[in-house]
Amino acid sequence: MIKAGQIEKGTALLIKGQPFLCIEREFVNPGKGSAFVRLKLKSPATGQTLSETMKSQDNAEDITIEDRDFQYLYNDGENFSFMNTENYEQIEVPMKSFEGYEFLMKEGESYRLTMWEEQVLDIQIPSKVVYVVTETEDAARGDTVQGVTKDAVLETGLKIRVPGFIKQGEKVRVNTETKEYIERVNS
Amino acid sequence: MNIRKFFLERGYLEVFTPTLSDSLIPEPTIKNFETEFINEFMENRKLYLIPSPEIFMKRMIASGSGSLFQISQCFRNAEQLGRVHNPEFTMLEYYTMDYTEEDSIGLTHEFLKETALPEAGESVTGKPIIMSVKEAVATYSHFDLDKTQDVKALREEAEKRGHHILDEESWDDTFNRIFISDVEPNLPKERPVILTDYPEQIDCLAKKKNDFYRARWEMYINGIEVANCYKEETDKERTREYYLKEFDKLRKERENSGEVIPNIDLSFCDIDMKESSGVAIGLDRLLMAETGKNDIEDVLPFSFRKMLDV
Numbered sequence: 187m188i189k190a191g192q193i194e195k196g197t198a199l200l201i202k203g204q205p206f207l208c209i210e211r212e213f214v215n216p217g218k219g220s221a222f223v224r225l226k227l228k229s230p231a232t233g234q235t236l237s238e239t240m241k242s243q244d245n246a247e248d249i250t251i252e253d254r255d256f257q258y259l260y261n262d263g264e265n266f267s268f269m270n271t272e273n274y275e276q277i278e279v280p281m282k283s284f285e286g287y288e289f290l291m292k293e294g295e296s297y298r299l300t301m302w303e304e305q306v307l308d309i310q311i312p313s314k315v316v317y318v319v320t321e322t323e324d325a326a327r328g329d330t331v332q333g334v335t336k337d338a339v340l341e342t343g344l345k346i347r348v349p350g351f352i353k354q355g356e357k358v359r360v361n362t363e364t365k366e367y368i369e370r371v372n373s
Numbered sequence: 374m375n376i377r378k379f380f381l382e383r384g385y386l387e388v389f390t391p392t393l394s395d396s397l398i399p400e401p402t403i404k405n406f407e408t409e410f411i412n413e414f415m416e417n418r419k420l421y422l423i424p425s426p427e428i429f430m431k432r433m434i435a436s437g438s439g440s441l442f443q444i445s446q447c448f449r450n451a452e453q454l455g456r457v458h459n460p461e462f463t464m465l466e467y468y469t470m471d472y473t474e475e476d477s478i479g480l481t482h483e484f485l486k487e488t489a490l491p492e493a494g495e496s497v498t499g500k501p502i503i504m505s506v507k508e509a510v511a512t513y514s515h516f517d518l519d520k521t522q523d524v525k526a527l528r529e530e531a532e533k534r535g536h537h538i539l540d541e542e543s544w545d546d547t548f549n550r551i552f553i554s555d556v557e558p559n560l561p562k563e564r565p566v567i568l569t570d571y572p573e574q575i576d577c578l579a580k581k582k583n584d585f586y587r588a589r590w591e592m593y594i595n596g597i598e599v600a601n602c603y604k605e606e607t608d609k610e611r612t613r614e615y616y617l618k619e620f621d622k623l624r625k626e627r628e629n630s631g632e633v634i635p636n637i638d639l640s641f642c643d644i645d646m647k648e649s650s651g652v653a654i655g656l657d658r659l660l661m662a663e664t665g666k667n668d669i670e671d672v673l674p675f676s677f678r679k680m681l682d683v
Contacts, residue, residue, distance in 0.1 A: 212456060212457075213452070214553050215402075215452060215458070216552070216553070217577075217598065217601045218402070218545070218575050218576070218577050219402060219575065220402055220549070221402070221452065221453070222549060222550065223453075224553055224558070237554060238537075238554075239536070239550050239553050239554035242453070
């Protein structure tokens with residue numbers, strides 16, 4: 187048990203038997219009265235978000251979570267398959283809990299998973315990742331001026347806008363939260 | 374400078390009252406910073422950093438100062454370090470003689486218009502949207518506050534809305550829970566919002582307006598609580614009753630937690646408070662709103678979080 191005032195972004199809680207991760211926390215002190223925390227919680231299993239307002243002194247049931255490294259193998263349209271890099275055990279994670287992650291993760295690459303017992307609560311994707319551009323039209327002459335962007339498809343199938351000068355086969359660094367191009371990477 | 378000019382031009386007296394005080398008024402929800410006065414020829418004395426200058430300003434009003442204002446540093450201990458909280462903050466407090474809380478709305482709007490930085494938008498300088506707490510609860514939480522004046526009725530409404538209420542929870546705690554989750558986040562942000570007529574059950578030194586509500590308002594800018602206003606209580610009996618009750622709450626709470634009870638001055642109950650309305654504005658939060666910042670740290674170069682590196 188912890189006090190609600192101790193909950194932070196990333197704290198895992200058990201609510202009615204379901205694990206939730208705190209994704210937002212704000213302290214509120216009413217002009218007169220006890221201190222409160224306003225929480226936004228997310229169920230990794232269903233993606234459902236929950237708003238909860240608790241007094242700072244209220245008890246909350248926290249759960250111990252740990253990070254483990256897994257290699258991403260593939261997805262079959264319903265589940266992501268991962269392999270534990272220590273004991274080679276394979277696990278499946280429903281894709282609907284991590285919508286769009288198939289466009290961010292590279293097969294064969296290692297990812298850190300936040301686990302509660304045997305349940306995957308979070309797949310940690312670095313905020314900046316380098317991808318290979320697999321499809322993009324060559325810029326028309328004159329379109330390479332600054333500010334002109336075009337569509338590109340990356341090795342994971344992610345579609346983004348890139349500057350006109352980027353060529354097929356080149357590497358780009360991408361912000362995985364906003365899915366926006368950051369810079370070209372020379373290798 | 375604009376702030377001072379605004380009040381001085383209107384004949385308010387600027388005062389500077391102590392930041393260190395040897396006694397406090399009973400405020401069970403506020404924890405204080407404590408220090409010690411040391412003098413080798415007398416006994417050491419405990420001193421407190423003030424949580425607000427209210428007590429001193431009201432004493433000056435009682436002794437006939439007339440309308441007055443102060444910009445002061447205030448300190449609240451044990452508060453969480455968040456987006457809108459820093460344990461040391463700057464408060465503007467102004468009292469206008471013979472004003473009601475409604476008169477203070479006009480004055481405060483004028484104040485915001487005249488003193489705001491040029492970059493401040495309509496969310497600060499616009500005409501305030503005025504609604505009563507009852508209206509706000511009806512709009513955003515869809516129930517009638519008049520009909521939920523007892524703990525049981527309010528608890529039922531709260532539970533219907535999925536709130537988890539503790540068994541021993543008081544009316545005002547349950548109300549705050551609903552208010553903080555349903556009402557506050559949904560308040561309009563395009564102009565300042567003034568919520569008037571706070572429930573009578575949230576006890577404070579604002580005069581009663583009727584059976585259910587008090588002459589008190591709070592102002593929200595960009596959804597953040599920035600100001601609080603009372604039509605000040607002048608009835609000595611009521612004031613004494615209020616402070617004794619608060620003192621009792623504070624004593625019980627601190628005895629349970631084993632915390633030291635600060636030195637409380639109840640002689641404050643006997644001052645001759647004059648008919649007036651007082652407003653307190655958190656200037657750091659106001660500056661956040663005027664400059665469009667989202668975190669109090671962005672307007673405090675030496676915030677606690679930066680100092681403590683947390």
